[in-house]
Amino acid sequence: MSNSNDPAPNGASKPTFTIGTTTPSDATDELCPRLGTLQLPGRRTVETPNFTAVTSRGVIPHLTPEVVSKYTSFSSAYISLEDFLEKKDHAILKMPTTDRPLHAFTSFPTHIPTIVAARRCPSVLAPGGNTAKNISIFTSTGFSTITVPKFAATVAHIRPDIVIPLADLLHISLNPSLKKKVRMADRTESWMDEFLELVNADVRESAGIKVFAPILPIDHATQWAYINHLNEDLSGDLAGLAIYDVNILPDLQLYKNLTSLPKLSLDLPKTPHDVLRQVALGVDLVLASFVNVISDAGIAFSFTLPTDGDIPTDGDAGAIRPLGVDMSETAHATSLEPLLADCVCYTCTKHHRAYVNHLLHAKEMLGWNLLQIHNHHVLSVFFSSIRTAMGRGTFEAAREAFGRAWDVDFPQGMGERPRARGYHFKSEVSQEKYNKPVWKGLEPGQGVMADV
Amino acid sequence: MPVATQASLKGLTYEQLEQTSCRLCLNNTYHLGLKPGQETLDAVGGAHKLQGWDHNILTDSGGFQMVSLLELATITEEGVRFLSPHDGSPMLLTPEHSMSLQNSIGSDIMMQLDDVLVTTSPDAARMRLAMERSVRWLDRCIAAHKKPETQNLFCIIQGGLDLEMRKECCEEMVKRDTPGIAIGGLSGGEAKDDFCRVVETCTALLPDLKPRYVMGIGFPEDLVVSVALGADMFDCVWPTRTARFGAAVTRHGVLNMRNARFAHDFGPVETGCGCNCCLSVDKGGMAVTRAFVHHNSAKETVGAHLLTIHNVYYQLNLMRQIRESIIAQRFPDFIREFFGNLYEDTEDYPTWAVDALRRVNVDLIK
Numbered sequence: 130m131s132n133s134n135d136p137a138p139n140g141a142s143k144p145t146f147t148i149g150t151t152t153p154s155d156a157t158d159e160l161c162p163r164l165g166t167l168q169l170p171g172r173r174t175v176e177t178p179n180f181t182a183v184t185s186r187g188v189i190p191h192l193t194p195e196v197v198s199k200y201t202s203f204s205s206a207y208i209s210l211e212d213f214l215e216k217k218d219h220a221i222l223k224m225p226t227t228d229r230p231l232h233a234f235t236s237f238p239t240h241i242p243t244i245v246a247a248r249r250c251p252s253v254l255a256p257g258g259n260t261a262k263n264i265s266i267f268t269s270t271g272f273s274t275i276t277v278p279k280f281a282a283t284v285a286h287i288r289p290d291i292v293i294p295l296a297d298l299l300h301i302s303l304n305p306s307l308k309k310k311v312r313m314a315d316r317t318e319s320w321m322d323e324f325l326e327l328v329n330a331d332v333r334e335s336a337g338i339k340v341f342a343p344i345l346p347i348d349h350a351t352q353w354a355y356i357n358h359l360n361e362d363l364s365g366d367l368a369g370l371a372i373y374d375v376n377i378l379p380d381l382q383l384y385k386n387l388t389s390l391p392k393l394s395l396d397l398p399k400t401p402h403d404v405l406r407q408v409a410l411g412v413d414l415v416l417a418s419f420v421n422v423i424s425d426a427g428i429a430f431s432f433t434l435p436t437d438g439d440i441p442t443d444g445d446a447g448a449i450r451p452l453g454v455d456m457s458e459t460a461h462a463t464s465l466e467p468l469l470a471d472c473v474c475y476t477c478t479k480h481h482r483a484y485v486n487h488l489l490h491a492k493e494m495l496g497w498n499l500l501q502i503h504n505h506h507v508l509s510v511f512f513s514s515i516r517t518a519m520g521r522g523t524f525e526a527a528r529e530a531f532g533r534a535w536d537v538d539f540p541q542g543m544g545e546r547p548r549a550r551g552y553h554f555k556s557e558v559s560q561e562k563y564n565k566p567v568w569k570g571l572e573p574g575q576g577v578m579a580d581v
Numbered sequence: 582m583p584v585a586t587q588a589s590l591k592g593l594t595y596e597q598l599e600q601t602s603c604r605l606c607l608n609n610t611y612h613l614g615l616k617p618g619q620e621t622l623d624a625v626g627g628a629h630k631l632q633g634w635d636h637n638i639l640t641d642s643g644g645f646q647m648v649s650l651l652e653l654a655t656i657t658e659e660g661v662r663f664l665s666p667h668d669g670s671p672m673l674l675t676p677e678h679s680m681s682l683q684n685s686i687g688s689d690i691m692m693q694l695d696d697v698l699v700t701t702s703p704d705a706a707r708m709r710l711a712m713e714r715s716v717r718w719l720d721r722c723i724a725a726h727k728k729p730e731t732q733n734l735f736c737i738i739q740g741g742l743d744l745e746m747r748k749e750c751c752e753e754m755v756k757r758d759t760p761g762i763a764i765g766g767l768s769g770g771e772a773k774d775d776f777c778r779v780v781e782t783c784t785a786l787l788p789d790l791k792p793r794y795v796m797g798i799g800f801p802e803d804l805v806v807s808v809a810l811g812a813d814m815f816d817c818v819w820p821t822r823t824a825r826f827g828a829a830v831t832r833h834g835v836l837n838m839r840n841a842r843f844a845h846d847f848g849p850v851e852t853g854c855g856c857n858c859c860l861s862v863d864k865g866g867m868a869v870t871r872a873f874v875h876h877n878s879a880k881e882t883v884g885a886h887l888l889t890i891h892n893v894y895y896q897l898n899l900m901r902q903i904r905e906s907i908i909a910q911r912f913p914d915f916i917r918e919f920f921g922n923l924y925e926d927t928e929d930y931p932t933w934a935v936d937a938l939r940r941v942n943v944d945l946i947k
């Protein structure tokens with residue numbers, strides 16, 4: 130895939146993030162949504178706010194690289210390193226290429242920037258937790274650990290566009306004690322220093338890697354020393370921040386050297402309402418893992434942002450609009466309508482609801498493929514509308530109108546999900562079985578319906 | 582013909598299928614009759630409209646799938662009786678109903694309902710009954726076919742491994758003058774020698790200017806030998822099914838990408854292959870390596886999609902090469918090259934292929 134638009138000059142040291150016009154006042158002073166552009170060497174320019182798509186084992190679930198290239202337009206892709214660490218000498222470390230090994234190994238479209246962190250998002254809680262030297266990870270063959278030097282060496286080799294260094298995150302308890310929180314901040318700070326020493330400015334320059342510092346999902350008071358260290362000593366090494374809990378954003382305004390950095394939120398939004406809230410708090414890139422989840426549930430996104438703040442008048446004006454439509458409902462069985470009216474995505478221009486409905490009932494893989502194309506497209510359009518509204522100064526009105534007109538949550542998809550693999554999640558006690566047993570013949574002695 | 586059982590080819594977009602050079606794919610009447618069902622097919626306007634495919638579709642009659650999938654199916658003169666997999670209620674598939682379903686599907690080529698027995702069945706009387714009944718059912722199909730001007734109905738030659746019975750069947754079927762002719766009942770169990778004898782016996786009796794379709798055939802050697810024996814079209818689920826199990830079909834044989842030896846293999850799935858999976862980026866492909874397929878085989882659906890693209894392309898490209906070599910009057914040379922690529926040594930060549938090809942004056946061991 131080589132259709133990189135606007136490739137930037139290869140000057141890795143040039144400023145990568147520019148904040149454009151924002152309203153109501155200068156974004157560097159006050160907490161508010163902001164427009165910007167993120168330019169990484171050799172990649173398509175990213176207009177922000179925008180979203181980052183989430184990969185599994187180096188692919189957007191169900192989409193081959195050529196489909197990603199042709200029919201999607203998300204800003205960047207999140208890739209977890211643990212997806213490549215099941216073997217000590219994974220092939221990605223041996224890939225003979227003059228390009229970036231991560232892009233080359235995964236055949237990922239070269240115009241799309243990659244963002245690498247150690248863990249999948251959301252990640253599976255590791256029973257062992259982290260130690261001072263070892264960070265727990267979960268590979269396709271089970272739990273394992275990685276050290277800062279190993280992580281640093283791997284990243285320097287595979288060369289993602291952006292790396293989020295190791296953070297001591299909540300891998301055991303969701304509500305740790307204060308003592309543990311203090312330790313999380315201390316460890317993350319020392320790991321950050323160790324990482325930046327190993328992957329120093331020269332390495333980053335020649336490998337073309339930018340660093341987004343992790344900001345922990347704990348209160349400001351407990352991690353202020355770490356953040357202060359980033360602000361005072363490391364800001365020159367940083368190209369962005371990776372925010373694990375957006376509630377800390379107001380506190381981050383105190384750190385003048387950090388405010389102009391792009392902020393990627395790893396505080397996973399579940400709905401477009403969450404997305405709008407994060408953007409309102411000044412997030413520039415949102416990790417949108419919910420797209421994959423909703424596509425697997427057989428749901429087609431059906432939301433748009435009214436950029437001028439007027440609720441669209443089509444249909445029943447007073448009715449609450451659904452965020453998504455369950456394509457497995459029999460109501461769509463003969464519908465020749467697109468998944469969403471006026472949608473210009475590949476799925477909606479080429480196919481109709483009846484086909485997606487059929488594919489979901491027949492458990493044909495193409496159904497999830499087509500939903501992924503549509504849902505990623507709708508979210509791209511949503512972000513484009515966010516930027517338009519911000520440019521016009523109508524973002525708050527648009528957000529408010531959206532909140533009134535659209536339902537709070539996605540519908541529960543009733544269709545069958547694709548088969549989940551071990552590394553997708555870890556079953557916990559008394560959790561309902563994710564993979565339902567395969568369908569057997571109804572009559573005793575009747576043959577099993579084979580997949581022919 | 583790749584087999585898109587339920588109106589989709591294993592996760593490929595229709596553009597991706599089109600790019601493999603596929604212009605004719607198979608849908609299964611039995612499956613489409615269950616899901617989405619005839620009513621929906623009528624409402625939507627047929628299978629082309631359902632799946633957004635504007636090239637050709639061939640449908641089977643539904644009978645073979647029923648007999649092979651449902652142990653409790655029984656066959657009477659009326660049709661195939663079976664219990665609905667939906668609710669267990671008794672159902673009946675008649676030649677008339679099969680035609681009606683296929684008319685609703687709107688396939689470009691439709692198949693008659695036939696009485697299928699495994700060729701290895703020892704019951705000669707039952708085999709004769711099946712063969713004669715298939716002729717009677719063809720007559721009922723022709724009578725019930727509502728759109729002969731837009732949909733081509735193919736007959737199916739039956740008769741097991743009994744060459745005399747096959748000849749008799751050919752004679753009867755040819756009299757009905759259908760636009761194309763299929764050789765049925767040959768999908769697996771029989772010895773390859775017997776398979777070849779049946780194909781060559783039938784093709785010798787069939788008119789030159791009608792397509793001859795050997796049903797359920799897909800291994801590359803079978804395709805090459807069957808063309809040499811006078812057959813024109815084939816279908817098989819094998820290339821796509823085997824892709825989902827991590828197997829790549831190449832000119833040097835089938836390679837299981839899950840094997841550890843491919844974990845660090847950075848070559849394309851097949852060197853020189855023109856599919857979008859193997860082609861380099863500057864030629865518009867994805868430059869996927871064996872190592873990446875290994876990484877995702879049986880883990881992400883994309884692993885299967887990539888091999889499906891490759892395997893379908895391989896099969897269609899093999900048939901294209903066969904056609905080109907026939908036009909260039911060098912088909913025997915092509916066959917020798919083909920077997921030379923597949924086997925290390927001429928001693929490894931399968932005897933059935935050597936023998937069958939010798940009967941049509943192609944000497945493999947020259």
Ligand SMILES: [Zn+2]
Nearest residue numbers: 472474477503
């Ligand atoms: Zn769409």
Ligand SMILES: [Zn+2]
Nearest residue numbers: 854856859891
């Ligand atoms: Zn290939």
